[in-house]
Amino acid sequence: MRKKRKKNVHKFTIGMKKKLVVLFILVLLAFVGLGARLIHITMNNGEEYEKQVLSQQQYDSTTLPFRRGEILDANGTILAYSEKVYNLVLDAKLLLRDEKYLEPTLKALVTYFKLDASEIRSYLSDHPTSQYYVLAKKLSYDQIADFQELITLGSEKYDENIQGIWFESGYIRKYPNNSMACDVIGFTTGDNYGMYGLEEYYNDVLSGTAGREYGYLDDDSKLERTTIPATDGDSIVTTIDGNLQNIVEKYLQEFNDEYSNNVREANGANNVGCIMMDVNSGEILAMASYPFYDLNNPRDTSRLIGMPSVDEKGNKVKGESVFDSGVYITQEMIDGFTDEQLYQNYNALWKNFCISDTYEPGSVAKPFTVATGLESGSITGNEVYSCPGFLHVGDYDIKCHNRNGDGYVSVERGIEISCNVAMMYIGQSIGVNTFSEFQRIFGFGLKTNIDLAGEARTEGLTYSASDMGPTDLAVNTFGQGFNVDMIEMISAYCSLINGGYFYEPHVVKKIVNSSGATVKNIEPRILRQTVSQSTSDKIRQYCEAVVMGDEGTGRTARPAGYRIIGKTGTAQTLPRGNRQYVVSFMGAAPADNPKVAIYVVIDRPNVLIQETATRLATVLVKKILTEALPYMNVPMTEELSEKEIQELEELREKMVTPAIVENPDAAGTEGSSGDESSSEGSSSMLTPEEAKALEAAEKSSKSSIWQAFDVDPQTGYYIDPETGDLLDPNNGSPTGYEVLPDFDGTGVSESAAAASGSSAQ
Known part of the structure; x- marks a missing residue:
C-alpha cells in the first residue's frame, strides 16, 4: 500500500496578517491625507486654482x-x-x-x-x-x-x-x-x-x-x-490748483526761454524749482521744476537737450574745468548714448527737483538761526554786532558778503542786509548743542514724508552736535556746510511764520471711489511746534524788512500793491571757488497774515556771474505773485505809485524779465588778511534806539564811498582801490554796496570745506 503524500499548504500566518493590516492602514491614511488636502484646497484656494486652470484656455477665459x-x-x-x-x-x-x-x-x-x-x-x-x-x-x-x-x-x-x-x-x-x-x-x-x-x-x-x-x-x-x-x-x-500751477510753469518756461544758451549751450539753469504752499495747512498749491516733460510721451529725447548729462550710474558728468557747471546734452550725445546712459538721463529728467535734489540753502537759512537764538533764549533780538567784513573762527577768517564790513548790525538788520558776521555771533551765543537740536526740530536732515515718490534722504547731510566744530557752526549759521531739499525748507519756513506749527506737507486731500463717494479725507496734520508765537512774530517782522526795508536784499521780489515777507539766498557749491551757485528766494504773502508761501530755487543759472544772480529768483517770485495773489483774492494793501502802475502793466503785457542785479548773499569764508582782533568781542547789548542810531550813522558813512572808485569795463562794477574787489553800488538798495567774490576761490577755503564735509548738488 502506497503512502499518501502531504500537500504543501501555504498558511496565512499571523505575521502576514499584521503586515497586511499595516499596509491597509497606510493606504487608508494616505487617502485620508489626500482627502483632507483636497478639502483644504477647496475651502481656501479653490478659486485660485480654478482661475489657474481656466486661465489656460486661450479663447474661453x-x-x-x-x-x-x-x-x-x-x-x-x-x-x-x-x-x-x-x-x-x-x-x-x-x-x-x-x-x-x-x-x-x-x-x-x-x-x-x-x-x-x-x-x-x-x-x-x-x-x-x-x-x-x-x-x-x-x-x-x-x-x-x-x-x-x-x-x-x-x-x-x-x-x-x-x-x-x-x-x-x-x-x-x-x-x-x-x-x-x-x-x-x-x-x-x-x-x-x-x-x-x-x-x-x-x-x-x-x-x-x-x-x-x-x-x-x-x-x-x-x-x-x-x-x-x-x-x-x-x-x-x-491740493494742486491748476491755475496756480499754470502760472508757475509759465514763468519757469519764460525764464528758460530768456536764459537758455546764454553763456553756455544749455538750459537757463541746471534746474529751476518752485513750490507754492498753504502756510496754515501744509497743502501744496503748485509745484514745478524745469525742464518739463510730456506725460503722454515721457521718452521724448528732445526734452533731454540742454540738461546736465549723467553717466551709466546716474552721476553727473563733470566738465573739463572746475569752473564748468557740467557737460550738457546735445542731439549728437543722445545719438551716441547706450541704452543704460539713455535710461539714466531719462531718470534725471523725470525726477522731481523740488523733493529729490539736495543743496546748501545759503542765506535763506538765516531766519532759522535767528529763530533758534530767540526761542532758546540765547539772544533777545536787541543785540547789535560790529561787522568789519569777516570774523576769525578757528583757523579761518570767515568773510561777510561785504568785505568792507556792514558796521553796526542789529539782529533785524542782520536779516535785512543778510550779514554773515551777525549770524556767526548769534551762532556763538547759541552753541553747537542747541543749534543742532533746533535743526532737527525744524526738520533738517529728516524726511517730510510728503506723499510723492522720490523724496531725498538728507540724513547724514547735517551735523550732529558731536561732529560740529566752531567753524562748522559758524558756516552753518548762514546756510553753508549742510544740505537740504526744497520741500524741507519751505515746510520749515511755514512753521516759522504761522506761529510755530509744522504741518506735514501733502499733495492729496481726498480719495474717492469710482462712484464718486469719499473714501478718505486727508486732513492737515501738525507734526510739532517749532517756535513760539512771539518768536514767529519777530521772524515775520525781520523777513518783512528783507522785502520792504530800504536796505532789503529782496526788494525786487515785492509785487506792486502788496507787502510780502521773505529771504534771499545764494549758496556756493563745491569745490569752493568754482563760481557755481544756487540762488533762491523764500517768502510769503500777505505780510501781516501770511496765507501762501513761495520758494524759488535756481541751480547754477546760465549767466556770466552766478553769485550776483539772486535777483533772477526774486523777479521770478514777483512775476508769479503778481498773477497768483489777485487770482487767490488776496486784496492789495499798498497804494500803487505811477512807477508801479507802469511796472505792473509792463509785467502783465510784455512779460519782460528785468536785468540781473547783484545779490549780497554770496557768502564766503577763506583765509584773508585783516586785523583778527577787530572781529573779537564786537557784540554788544544796546537799546533799540541806540541800535537804530548806530545803523543810521553806518548807512550815512557808506552812502557815497563807492563814487570815487574806478569802473570795471567788462562788468560795469566798481573796483575797490585797496583790494581790487568788484563792487556793486546798488546791492538792491540805493545806499549799500556789495563785494563780488573774486574768481580765485571765494567762500570757504578748500580745507574748511573739507572740514564741513558737505557738498551741494
Whole structure:
C-alpha cells in the first residue's frame, strides 16, 4: 500500500496578517491625507486654482481689465484719466475652419482698418492653428464701432461670413494737459504701473482689481460663461490748483526761454524749482521744476537737450574745468548714448527737483538761526554786532558778503542786509548743542514724508552736535556746510511764520471711489511746534524788512500793491571757488497774515556771474505773485505809485524779465588778511534806539564811498582801490554796496570745506 503524500499548504500566518493590516492602514491614511488636502484646497484656494486652470484656455477665459482711478486738481479738473482701448485679435484656427470665411474677413479688415491682406495671408499660412494674434493695438471705440456691428449677432449689419476676429479691451493712461504738473503726477508703464510722483506713491489706491470671464462646459458639453467683473481703482483729488500751477510753469518756461544758451549751450539753469504752499495747512498749491516733460510721451529725447548729462550710474558728468557747471546734452550725445546712459538721463529728467535734489540753502537759512537764538533764549533780538567784513573762527577768517564790513548790525538788520558776521555771533551765543537740536526740530536732515515718490534722504547731510566744530557752526549759521531739499525748507519756513506749527506737507486731500463717494479725507496734520508765537512774530517782522526795508536784499521780489515777507539766498557749491551757485528766494504773502508761501530755487543759472544772480529768483517770485495773489483774492494793501502802475502793466503785457542785479548773499569764508582782533568781542547789548542810531550813522558813512572808485569795463562794477574787489553800488538798495567774490576761490577755503564735509548738488 502506497503512502499518501502531504500537500504543501501555504498558511496565512499571523505575521502576514499584521503586515497586511499595516499596509491597509497606510493606504487608508494616505487617502485620508489626500482627502483632507483636497478639502483644504477647496475651502481656501479653490478659486485660485480654478482661475489657474481656466486661465489656460486661450479663447474661453478672458481677463477683464480694471480702470485706473483719475487724478484731479483741487478744482476738479482732470489731470490724469484712463481711456478704454481695444486690440484687434485674429483667431487663425477659427477663421480657417471653413474656406468660405477667408475672403470676406480679409476684405473687411482691409476696408475698416487699412491692414495689409498679404501680410495676414502670410501669417495664416505659417500659423494655421494660432488662436491669438494681435493685428492692431490701442484702437478707440470710434475706430472699432462699425466693424463691431459686422460681428455682433443680431446687428443689422451682421455678416456671418466674418469669422475669427474679436476685440480685447484694455486701458491707456491719458494726460489732457500734457506736461502740466509732470513732476507731481508722474506717469504709468505699459502694464499700468505708476512711476514717479502721485502715480507711483498712490499706485495701490489708483489700481483696481482685474476681473475674469470664465468659459466652461456644462453637463451637456455646452460652453457656458461666468463673469467676475473688474473693480475700478479709486481716484485722488489733489491740493494742486491748476491755475496756480499754470502760472508757475509759465514763468519757469519764460525764464528758460530768456536764459537758455546764454553763456553756455544749455538750459537757463541746471534746474529751476518752485513750490507754492498753504502756510496754515501744509497743502501744496503748485509745484514745478524745469525742464518739463510730456506725460503722454515721457521718452521724448528732445526734452533731454540742454540738461546736465549723467553717466551709466546716474552721476553727473563733470566738465573739463572746475569752473564748468557740467557737460550738457546735445542731439549728437543722445545719438551716441547706450541704452543704460539713455535710461539714466531719462531718470534725471523725470525726477522731481523740488523733493529729490539736495543743496546748501545759503542765506535763506538765516531766519532759522535767528529763530533758534530767540526761542532758546540765547539772544533777545536787541543785540547789535560790529561787522568789519569777516570774523576769525578757528583757523579761518570767515568773510561777510561785504568785505568792507556792514558796521553796526542789529539782529533785524542782520536779516535785512543778510550779514554773515551777525549770524556767526548769534551762532556763538547759541552753541553747537542747541543749534543742532533746533535743526532737527525744524526738520533738517529728516524726511517730510510728503506723499510723492522720490523724496531725498538728507540724513547724514547735517551735523550732529558731536561732529560740529566752531567753524562748522559758524558756516552753518548762514546756510553753508549742510544740505537740504526744497520741500524741507519751505515746510520749515511755514512753521516759522504761522506761529510755530509744522504741518506735514501733502499733495492729496481726498480719495474717492469710482462712484464718486469719499473714501478718505486727508486732513492737515501738525507734526510739532517749532517756535513760539512771539518768536514767529519777530521772524515775520525781520523777513518783512528783507522785502520792504530800504536796505532789503529782496526788494525786487515785492509785487506792486502788496507787502510780502521773505529771504534771499545764494549758496556756493563745491569745490569752493568754482563760481557755481544756487540762488533762491523764500517768502510769503500777505505780510501781516501770511496765507501762501513761495520758494524759488535756481541751480547754477546760465549767466556770466552766478553769485550776483539772486535777483533772477526774486523777479521770478514777483512775476508769479503778481498773477497768483489777485487770482487767490488776496486784496492789495499798498497804494500803487505811477512807477508801479507802469511796472505792473509792463509785467502783465510784455512779460519782460528785468536785468540781473547783484545779490549780497554770496557768502564766503577763506583765509584773508585783516586785523583778527577787530572781529573779537564786537557784540554788544544796546537799546533799540541806540541800535537804530548806530545803523543810521553806518548807512550815512557808506552812502557815497563807492563814487570815487574806478569802473570795471567788462562788468560795469566798481573796483575797490585797496583790494581790487568788484563792487556793486546798488546791492538792491540805493545806499549799500556789495563785494563780488573774486574768481580765485571765494567762500570757504578748500580745507574748511573739507572740514564741513558737505557738498551741494
